[in-house]
Amino acid sequence: AQSVTQLDSQxxxxxxxxxxxxCNYSSxxxxxxxxxxxxxxxxxxxxxxxxxGSTLVKGINGFxxxxxxxxxxxxxxxxxxxxxxxxxxxxxxxPTSGTYKYIFGTGTRLKVLA
Amino acid sequence: xxxxTQTPKHLVMGMTNKKSxxxxxxxxxxxxxxxxxKAKKPPELMFVYSYEKLxxxxxxxxxxxxxxxxxxxxxxxxxxxxxxDSALYLCASSNTRLHEQYFGPGTRLTVT
Numbered sequence: 001a002q003s004v005t006q007l008d009s010q011x012x013x014x015x016x017x018x019x020x021x022x023c024n025y026s027s028x029x030x031x032x033x034x035x036x037x038x039x040x041x042x043x044x045x046x047x048x049x050x051x052x053g054s055t056l057v058k059g060i061n062g063f064x065x066x067x068x069x070x071x072x073x074x075x076x077x078x079x080x081x082x083x084x085x086x087x088x089x090x091x092x093x094x095p096t097s098g099t100y101k102y103i104f105g106t107g108t109r110l111k112v113l114a
Numbered sequence: 115x116x117x118x119t120q121t122p123k124h125l126v127m128g129m130t131n132k133k134s135x136x137x138x139x140x141x142x143x144x145x146x147x148x149x150x151x152k153a154k155k156p157p158e159l160m161f162v163y164s165y166e167k168l169x170x171x172x173x174x175x176x177x178x179x180x181x182x183x184x185x186x187x188x189x190x191x192x193x194x195x196x197x198x199d200s201a202l203y204l205c206a207s208s209n210t211r212l213h214e215q216y217f218g219p220g221t222r223l224t225v226t
Contacts, residue, residue: 044206104157
């Protein structure tokens with residue numbers, strides 16, 4: 001079985017400051033990893049994904065994440081946030097065997113302050 | 115076109131009503147999903163269709179009945195729901211090779 005932990009339920013940060021949202025996972029099998037963003041009253045939008053290869057993954061809207069297999073982490077970073085980045089961010093994993101089951105973390109609410 | 119559409123956007127129904135939610139995608143994805151999301155919680159998987167066949171049912175009550183008429187359409191039929199079923203219902207689809215899911219905007223369901 002897999003599990004995803006997002007320890008920070010809320011992260012307040014000032015505009016133009018850097019931010020890191022933490023994600024740790026547990027799995028006995030290989031997984032693919034994803035970060036999704038959800039704006040109020042909308043569906044989820046894929047920010048970035050790690051399938052294989054380079055452990056530093058770049059996504060949309062200036063976000064990037066680094067896969068660390070030894071620490072089973074996939075932290076999301078942005079060097080300079082904007083007010084428009086205020087949203088809920090979900091980390092998710094799915095087994096590489098293709099089970100169609102995506103396990104989501106509990107989410108981190110990023111609030112960007114002016 | 116990387117869009118998943120869902121109708122209706124909002125739905126209010128009584129506990130004795132029958133209604134349906136509709137989801138459509140034209141990306142050629144052969145996996146389609148229904149999720150339920152309560153406020154401030156992550157999406158919970160309900161059903162997965164793969165190549166138009168039901169492949170996962172996460173022990174969802176029978177008052178929810180999914181249907182996949184063709185590779186582009188996914189329905190969720192609702193009957194005799196309870197107030198605790200009020201939530202945002204999200205549809206998603208995925209390319210079975212690339213694995214990333216594309217989500218629709220959701221249907222906000224209120225059961226009165």
